[in-house]
Amino acid sequence: xxxxxxAPGIPVPTRSGxxxxxxxxxxxxxxxxxxxxxxxALLDAADRAVVVRDGRGLVRVVSRRAxxxxxxxxxxxxxxxxxxxxxxxxxxxxxxxxGLPWLWTPTQLDADHVAWxxxxxxxxxxxxxxxxxxxxLANSSRLLGSSLRRDETLRSIVQxxxxxxxxxxxxxxxxxxxxxxxxxxxxxxxTEHGRVGQHVLRSVTTLAEAFSGSTTRPLPGQPVPGARxxxxxxxxxxxxxxxxxxxxxxxxxDAGALVLAGNGSHSVDSHGADSHGADSHGADSRGADSRGADSRGADSRGADSRGADSRGADSRGxxLDVVRDYASRAAAALSSAHSYSEQARATEVLEAxxxxxxxxxxxxxxxxxxxxxxxxxxxxxxxxxxxxxxSDGRALFLLGDxxxxxxxxxxxxxxxxxxxEALRLVETEPTKLLHxxxxxxxxxxxxxxxTLVVGALERLDSxxxxxxxxxxxxxSPVVLRASGAVEEVAVPGTLVGVLPDPHFxxxxxxxxxxxxxxxxxxxxxxxxxxSDGSEQFGAHRLTDALGSGAGLPADHLTHHVExxxxxWLAGRDHDDVALLALQAV
Numbered sequence: 001x002x003x004x005x006x007a008p009g010i011p012v013p014t015r016s017g018x019x020x021x022x023x024x025x026x027x028x029x030x031x032x033x034x035x036x037x038x039x040x041a042l043l044d045a046a047d048r049a050v051v052v053r054d055g056r057g058l059v060r061v062v063s064r065r066a067x068x069x070x071x072x073x074x075x076x077x078x079x080x081x082x083x084x085x086x087x088x089x090x091x092x093x094x095x096x097x098x099g100l101p102w103l104w105t106p107t108q109l110d111a112d113h114v115a116w117x118x119x120x121x122x123x124x125x126x127x128x129x130x131x132x133x134x135x136x137l138a139n140s141s142r143l144l145g146s147s148l149r150r151d152e153t154l155r156s157i158v159q160x161x162x163x164x165x166x167x168x169x170x171x172x173x174x175x176x177x178x179x180x181x182x183x184x185x186x187x188x189x190x191t192e193h194g195r196v197g198q199h200v201l202r203s204v205t206t207l208a209e210a211f212s213g214s215t216t217r218p219l220p221g222q223p224v225p226g227a228r229x230x231x232x233x234x235x236x237x238x239x240x241x242x243x244x245x246x247x248x249x250x251x252x253x254d255a256g257a258l259v260l261a262g263n264g265s266h267s268v269d270s271h272g273a274d275s276h277g278a279d280s281h282g283a284d285s286r287g288a289d290s291r292g293a294d295s296r297g298a299d300s301r302g303a304d305s306r307g308a309d310s311r312g313a314d315s316r317g318x319x320l321d322v323v324r325d326y327a328s329r330a331a332a333a334l335s336s337a338h339s340y341s342e343q344a345r346a347t348e349v350l351e352a353x354x355x356x357x358x359x360x361x362x363x364x365x366x367x368x369x370x371x372x373x374x375x376x377x378x379x380x381x382x383x384x385x386x387x388x389x390x391s392d393g394r395a396l397f398l399l400g401d402x403x404x405x406x407x408x409x410x411x412x413x414x415x416x417x418x419x420x421e422a423l424r425l426v427e428t429e430p431t432k433l434l435h436x437x438x439x440x441x442x443x444x445x446x447x448x449x450x451t452l453v454v455g456a457l458e459r460l461d462s463x464x465x466x467x468x469x470x471x472x473x474x475x476s477p478v479v480l481r482a483s484g485a486v487e488e489v490a491v492p493g494t495l496v497g498v499l500p501d502p503h504f505x506x507x508x509x510x511x512x513x514x515x516x517x518x519x520x521x522x523x524x525x526x527x528x529x530x531s532d533g534s535e536q537f538g539a540h541r542l543t544d545a546l547g548s549g550a551g552l553p554a555d556h557l558t559h560h561v562e563x564x565x566x567x568w569l570a571g572r573d574h575d576d577v578a579l580l581a582l583q584a585v
Contacts, residue, residue, distance in 0.1 A: 382409030
């Protein structure tokens with residue numbers, strides 16, 4: 001423990017007020033045995049929160065008490081960014097630690113080292129205990145709600161409860177396949193998590209009941225066999241003398257249980273104290289009677305005893321109320337994090353279904369593509385492409401663009417892709433396929449339209465690749481010959497999903513070895529950049545980009561065009577961008 005939190009070479013104050021490792025009256029040969037481990041032990045024994053940083057802002061020593069306040073802080077970490085520290089402070093710093101305010105005062109050890117001493121900002125007087133509890137709960141709500149990530153929320157739940165509510169806090173959650181998930185934080189230790197069998201529900205009397213939300217009560221303040229709590233108690237930790245189990249319940253739904261384990265003042269105990277008080281009071285009364293004391297004195301002592309019992313019961317009741325309140329806030333935070341995780345997972349699955357599929361392998365053809373949605377917050381957009389290989393070596397391919405961008409456009413793009421995948425089973429002629437797709441879009445409730453290029457390729461006996469193209473209002477494909485010549489393949493046509501009797505243009509092109517046919521969306525040519533960000537990339541710059549990449553393999557060529565487009569945009573917003581290249585090899 002000492003080695004983990006200490007670092008050599010830390011100066012300490014001497015009697016003269018300077019810093020160093022010299023101790024007055026101790027021979028030098030003996031001083032050399034007093035190292036960083038000794039100073040660490042002294043700081044730990046003093047039970048003060050102390051953090052020492054060097055001139056570079058790096059943490060050199062963290063006392064045991066400071067480790068409890070900042071569980072993740074380690075020697076070598078930057079102090080800046082921890083709680084309220086910025087790294088440039090010249091005076092006291094106020095932070096929030098475990099839901100309570102702390103004041104940190106600096107002491108200059110030497111030119112390169114500063115020790116920060118932490119103390120509670122406000123004394124915990126008995127009369128302000130309720131204020132402290134309210135402050136703890138308010139700060140807990142703020143910190144628990146600061147993240148929507150499930151793991152971070154669980155880590156915060158178990159850490160914030162220690163040591164204010166317990167010496168050890170665990171969250172037990174239902175899991176699949178007959179196992180339960182647990183997260184645990186022990187005072188002075190690290191946050192741990194894992195899974196255990198259902199037997200843990202039987203190891204603590206109220207745990208199974210808390211899982212069902214049927215009860216909230218502490219166990220009696222008596223030793224619990226450690227073997228039954230090996231999943232709760234960290235290694236080398238004392239077996240707790242009391243355990244409190246509270247359901248984690250939010251809006252009628254049971255999310256698991258909060259388990260608080262402690263020794264001494266942290267434990268919540270509803271048994272033992274009252275009976276002990278009654279026995280003491282009885283002994284006092286019998287003593288008073290045997291001595292023949294004044295009855296008013298006995299009554300007074302009885303009243304004092306009853307008052308102490310009442311105050312103790314009130315205190316225990318208040319503490320249990322705080323525990324329940326904390327559990328309620330923890331359950332709400334966990335529920336929010338769970339909902340966010342489920343929504344994020346659903347979004348991820350839906351996005352994955354809308355993303356282009358992996359490009360296949362086709363004999364005699366090398367494929368490459370680039371796909372970049374307009375909105376960086378989502379991975380899908382209105383541009384799309386697909387390649388459908390046939391068993392005889394032929395393939396159907398397409399690249400299209402739905403009007404607009406974002407989720408709505410991506411949804412229609414996904415429907416078009418699925419429709420084409422079904423239609424190609426009955427029709428592989430590009431022009432006829434576009435007519436069928438046009439009818440399908442017109443019959444849908446969506447009033448959006450699309451532009452599209454569909455191609456069908458086959459490999460000839462000569463080794464060349466012949467492509468039949470059909471277009472519905474889409475930018476014309478471009479062919480880059482192996483010689484470096486760039487040709488536009490004019491394929492005029494009307495938009496897809498607008499007219500009941502559209503016209504779709506056709507063209508045929510043959511690729512020799514090394515030739516590339518490139519399909520692209522208007523997000524490429526309409527990308528705005530230049531000196532003032534208003535000039536379009538244009539077809540001529542695309543032609544120049546292809547010409548400068550002559551001789552490159554298909555995948556290198558698309559990356560080459562993408563890099564030039566990035567340089568043109570210079571970080572500006574852009575429309576959806578898609579490229580699909582096929583090269584005869």
